[in-house]
Amino acid sequence: MEKNDKLFIVADSIENCLVLESYLTGTDWLVTKFDDPDEAIDKIEVEHPRVVVVDLPLEFMQEKFGSLPNQDIETAYVAVLPEVDPREVAKFFHNNASDVLIKPFAAERFRQAIDRASNHKTLVVQNREYREQLEKANRNLQESLRILEQDQMAGRQVQNSLLPVTPMTHGDYEIAHHIEPSLYLSGDFVGYSVIFDRYMVFYAADVSGHGASSAFLTVLLKFILTRILRRHVTQNDQKAIARAPEGFIEHINKQILALGLDKHLTLFSACIDMERNILRYSVAAHMPMPVFVTNGDVRILPGKGKPVGIFSDCSWEVQEIVLPDKFAMVIVSDGVLEILPDDTLKAKEQFISDTIAKSDTSIESICEGLGINQVEDAPDDITVLTLRRGY
């Protein structure tokens, strides 16, 4: 706020103005004197002095200056009155006069009244300016946020367009997924597709970190895996796909290392031969391990392996299991662990197993059991991938 040290004195004669002005000797006030109230009022509108001292006959004062203090937030009005009915004093305050001085008064009392009125106005004006600054800052922040959110949402749309439809069924197999990003963009990603009308290839990936930087890698991952599968299809390489996911993770690892990004990922990569009903899978540091439910029995699938994108000379084992007629298999990302009630990893994993055992194995009931739908501000991306047969 600019310093405003203009002070107007309005009285019925310049002599009376001079008396009041003399009280201000030695202060910094820039005094202008008026013996014509109308001229003073015109000047007030233009110059917005910090303080106006009015020493006029009571009725005249009320008529001319009565409503002014209500209109002008920046100017403090000090009324100089003769010995009057105390009710008149209250009226001036009702009309937002900053102070009322009753004649006679000492020079000191006059200066006090001026300072008090001026300081009070300064506070009022500062408050208003502060509020306006806050409002403006709010608008700017909202606009910045809107732009960034819009940007992230556009990115999310692209990322979503790379995710498979959910649920997808093929014969008596059904696969479904749910991804809950911590922000807009996700470092979690899943993919699945059916090749040669016989093999269901699927994977769940969790790129280190979350958000935009991790989402980059999920796009790349989708691209690399799509290319592998497309090559198998165009070359009609049934033998290669029968061995899937053999070599998948090694290939991805090589490609991602070559790009030189400082990012790595965990991966669960699998393929089901739906004719022979055999599941083959590899694990690259993905945790928690998949939960497998069949006929009331709940177990954790075995397997381990290093994360992808760190070690150049690395291979991943393929596990193989025969699938029963009716089963459900659930893969979650470690983001789920962050929202579970228990304290230890062991207890959390037990919670996941119990939740799946108690569920009807649909993705909806599992997500609800894990409390994923109620989560706000999840600290990490959350993925649930379910695969089941015979339901």
Place this chain on the structure above:
Amino acid sequence: MEKNDKLFIVADSIENCLVLESYLTGTDWLVTKFDDPDEAIDKIEVEHPRVVVVDLPLEFMQEKFGSLPNQDIETAYVAVLPEVDPREVAKFFHNNASDVLIKPFAAERFRQAIDRASNHKTLVVQNREYREQLEKANRNLQESLRILEQDQMAGRQVQNSLLPVTPMTHGDYEIAHHIEPSLYLSGDFVGYSVIFDRYMVFYAADVSGHGASSAFLTVLLKFILTRILRRHVTQNDQKAIARAPEGFIEHINKQILALGLDKHLTLFSACIDMERNILRYSVAAHMPMPVFVTNGDVRILPGKGKPVGIFSDCSWEVQEIVLPDKFAMVIVSDGVLEILPDDTLKAKEQFISDTIAKSDTSIESICEGLGINQVEDAPDDITVLTLRRGY
């Protein structure tokens, strides 16, 4: 704000309280009467009534209630005074009493004073609450913005790590780039590298849109092009690289279409044989076209072609020119056009040519001439890629 209709009356006798209370018959005020000022003061601290009416002997009032109105922002104080010196009235207002009533007064005047004081306090409290809400909203917005900005900056770091060093020199050739993202993440991208110590492959891409969704595609583009070049190197395929960028854009086009993203891009893709000093390039809808400066002569390189990622059956011509001993070539993305002073595309292109002709052909002087360093809030990503020989 909760409705607060508690009103305390403090007088030197319950009879006097009753007189004042009788004036409020028919109003909604919940009146509590006190003939003990200390008890009243204790209760005020606990119950925070909206209005306190004090009708006590003057000195007593000043002693007990003088400083209270300054401490308690939520409670309005109304002082009931006998016929006093008008200066005393002013003093009460100085102490932030909301109103002063001079006895005797009509019931109507009493109710007015109460309403006025109460409404004024309501306004004060609402103002304070509004300010607090604003402050809280500001903090929340800042936090949300901080999280998103951090996320975008992490993404930008990843994207930057995929960009080549600038400048890069090889023999008497020098290549350099400058990218100014509109937000944090860029849909503009450049790449260059030297293959077989002889070929300088370089490209400038502009993915439709800008920000996160477009940045995804730049990561992919880098990946695809890196793979092509790596394959040439590992297979020691000198013949293929001698034909570069033949087939590059076709390959990228196929890969990007296969991914099924609703995104396309423009591309300038080129390769210089630094032994034979021949430039070969293809243009996929990139504009404005590169500016070529040699020996005081400024010209626009010819060439055209469809954008990448839209048409499946499409090919791109390769242009070939022999390079003089000393030349500079500058490729900018269309984001530059948005920040230039002229109105028409023709005038803007002329501005770019003139700027390059006037520059010392260093990327710094060209960026400065185009005003890129002064730009804030560029509506689109801006790229400048310079290639020169003999400087």
